Amino acid sequence: xxxxxxxxxxxxxxxxxxxxxxxxxxxxxxxxxxxxxxxxxxxxxxxxxxxxxxxxxxxxxxxxxxxxxxxxxxxxxxxxxxxxxxxxxxxxxxxxxxxxxxxxxxxxxxxxxxx
Amino acid sequence: xxxxxxxxxxxxxxxxxxxxxxxxxxxxxxxxxxxxxxxxxxxxxxxxxxxxxxxxxxxxxxxxxxxxxxxxxxxxxxxxxxxxxxxxxxxxxxxxxxxxxxxxxxxxxx
Numbered sequence: 001x002x003x004x005x006x007x008x009x010x011x012x013x014x015x016x017x018x019x020x021x022x023x024x025x026x027x028x029x030x031x032x033x034x035x036x037x038x039x040x041x042x043x044x045x046x047x048x049x050x051x052x053x054x055x056x057x058x059x060x061x062x063x064x065x066x067x068x069x070x071x072x073x074x075x076x077x078x079x080x081x082x083x084x085x086x087x088x089x090x091x092x093x094x095x096x097x098x099x100x101x102x103x104x105x106x107x108x109x110x111x112x113x114x115x
Numbered sequence: 116x117x118x119x120x121x122x123x124x125x126x127x128x129x130x131x132x133x134x135x136x137x138x139x140x141x142x143x144x145x146x147x148x149x150x151x152x153x154x155x156x157x158x159x160x161x162x163x164x165x166x167x168x169x170x171x172x173x174x175x176x177x178x179x180x181x182x183x184x185x186x187x188x189x190x191x192x193x194x195x196x197x198x199x200x201x202x203x204x205x206x207x208x209x210x211x212x213x214x215x216x217x218x219x220x221x222x223x224x225x
């Protein structure tokens with residue numbers, strides 16, 4: 001069975017500072033990995049995904065994530081936070097045998113950006 | 116191209132009432148699914164479908180029924196609502212490169 005853990009339910013960052021959101025997965029075989037963003041009262045939007053190509057994945061809005069098999073991690077970063085980055089972020093995994101149809105989500109990290 | 120649409124946006128039910136949450140997509144995707152979102156728990160898969168006439172259970176299927184008579188529609192039925200089903204419900208449709216989520220239905224059961 002696989003699981004996904006997001007460290008920190010709330011993160012506060014200053015505008016212009018580094019954003020780092022942590023995600024670890026538990027799976028015997030590296031799954032597909034995703035980061036989604038949810039703005040207030042909206043659905044989820046895909047930021048980026050790791051399938052099997054480059055371990056450093058670039059996404060939308062300046063975000064990127066690095067897959068580290070040895071650490072079973074897929075942390076999300078952005079060098080400089082903007083006020084518009086305030087949202088909830090979800091890490092998700094899907095087993096490779098399922099062609100990323102069934103997603104298992106972490107509990108989410110709420111990001112607050114302060115001026 | 117509207118993507119994934121869900122109706123209603125908000126709903127209040129009394130315990131024991133039934134209702135259907137509607138989901139439709141116009142992208143001709145075979146794979147559709149329903150998730151519920153609860154604070155501190157992320158999204159959890161309720162039911163999914165790999166094509167018309169084929170459905171299967173996800174992580175939290177109890178209290179919910181689904182059917183898939185067409186490629187476009189994937190309704191979620193609550194036969195006898197319970198307060199534990201108070202949640203935000205998202206429908207998703209899987210394309211070749213990503214899953215597309217609807218805007219959600221916020222359901223309150225009193």
